[in-house]
Amino acid sequence: MPASLPRNLITGGAGFLGSHLVDRLMEAGEEVLCLDNYFTGRKANIARWIGHPRFELIRHDVTEPIQLEVDRIWHLACPASPVHYQHNPIKTAKTSFLGTYNMLGLARRVGARLLLASTSEVYGDPEVHPQPEDYRGCVNTIGPRSCYDEGKRIAETLCFDYHRMHGTEIRVARIFNTYGPRMLPDDGRVVSNFIVQALRGKPLTLYGDGEQTRSFCYVDDLVEGLIRLMNGTHTGPMNVGNPGEFTIRQLAELVRDRINPELQFVFEPLPQDDPLQRQPWIELARRELGWEPSVPLEQGLEATIAWFRTSLPAA
Numbered sequence: 001m002p003a004s005l006p007r008n009l010i011t012g013g014a015g016f017l018g019s020h021l022v023d024r025l026m027e028a029g030e031e032v033l034c035l036d037n038y039f040t041g042r043k044a045n046i047a048r049w050i051g052h053p054r055f056e057l058i059r060h061d062v063t064e065p066i067q068l069e070v071d072r073i074w075h076l077a078c079p080a081s082p083v084h085y086q087h088n089p090i091k092t093a094k095t096s097f098l099g100t101y102n103m104l105g106l107a108r109r110v111g112a113r114l115l116l117a118s119t120s121e122v123y124g125d126p127e128v129h130p131q132p133e134d135y136r137g138c139v140n141t142i143g144p145r146s147c148y149d150e151g152k153r154i155a156e157t158l159c160f161d162y163h164r165m166h167g168t169e170i171r172v173a174r175i176f177n178t179y180g181p182r183m184l185p186d187d188g189r190v191v192s193n194f195i196v197q198a199l200r201g202k203p204l205t206l207y208g209d210g211e212q213t214r215s216f217c218y219v220d221d222l223v224e225g226l227i228r229l230m231n232g233t234h235t236g237p238m239n240v241g242n243p244g245e246f247t248i249r250q251l252a253e254l255v256r257d258r259i260n261p262e263l264q265f266v267f268e269p270l271p272q273d274d275p276l277q278r279q280p281w282i283e284l285a286r287r288e289l290g291w292e293p294s295v296p297l298e299q300g301l302e303a304t305i306a307w308f309r310t311s312l313p314a315a
């Protein structure tokens with residue numbers, strides 16, 4: 001008898017990253033339980049798998065415990081856009097803490113391996129550049145971003161305490177800004193904002209002077225990194241992101257030039273605690289996983305713009 005393929009639970013599986021991961025695991029012939037409360041996820045993202053014998057969809061909130069038989073837990077459930085995670089910050093903190101606690105409890109009970117989708121936000125507004133995994137970060141504990149940043153930091157802590165106390169198998173990915181098809185048009189994150197504004201013929205909104213930087217990873221590269229981390233032996237924390245660093249103004253120019261070079265930029269106030277710079281150091285992922293991103297920003301933007309052109313509802 002061939003060894004059976006792993007049974008995967010993907011929390012946040014109807015969201016942007018989660019649904020791409022669902023696709024990859026389903027295409028690999030694995031079993032997938034997709035769990036979501038649809039706060040920022042959409043059934044449309046996983047509609048192609050509904051009714052498939054290896055696919056199951058569960059409407060559930062991770063702040064409540066759940067009993068399931070699974071081998072691998074990909075714990076992605078948590079709003080990722082500042083607009084969404086600040087909508088109800090107490091709920092965001094509960095999702096990060098209680099959600100991770102519940103999923104670790106499940107992992108411990110059934111002997112599953114858990115991968116946490118952590119974030120570059122654990123580094124806050126970094127004084128070290130680029131950010132290596134052993135940098136401990138500069139996070140405001142009481143600002144509007146804290147519910148997310150501190151939520152992910154305690155989620156990482158819980159993972160390592162379950163690992164030390166109970167031997168629970170964990171993998172911690174620190175994901176840097178990722179973009180691609182299936183971002184929500186009203187997501188509020190910069191790549192989708194600029195593309196949607198440009199396609200609608202509106203000015204692009206740059207916060208602050210636009211000189212702050214981010215490093216943008218295309219979703220296919222990111223999902224490949226997560227799969228390699230889950231399948232490998234390193235617990236992490238491990239940075240998963242694209243080290244190509246751009247100012248927000250450069251990103252705006254790239255989007256504008258591809259959609260409508262006539263468009264204007266408008267400058268709006270920089271949100272509180274908005275990090276000035278961000279770039280992943282990815283030597284650990286290169287060494288441990290043999291992974292590095294392969295899709296340059298220009299190419300990933302083309303694919304993302306093409307997707308928004310066909311899927312964007314009329315304003």
Ligand code: NAD
Nearest residue numbers: 012015016017037039040041061062076077078080175178
């Ligand atoms: P997303 O908002 O598209 O997806 C999050 C999913 O989780 C959604 O489907 C949402 O409905 C679901 N969800 C939220 N709260 C829930 C709850 N309490 N119970 C059950 N489901 C819940 O965001 P994304 O970009 O796909 O991010 C996925 C994960 O990756 C998040 O944990 C995020 O923190 C992390 N991450 C993403 C990025 C990025 O750039 N995309 C960067 C760093 C970290």
Ligand code: UDP
Nearest residue numbers: 082188189190191193205206207212248274
């Ligand atoms: N940003 C911007 N215009 C927008 C949306 C975002 O200039 O319409 C800026 C934002 O201030 C930040 C950067 O783009 O400096 C990335 O923002 P995003 O919300 O995508 O991600 P995060 O700040 O969480 O990295």
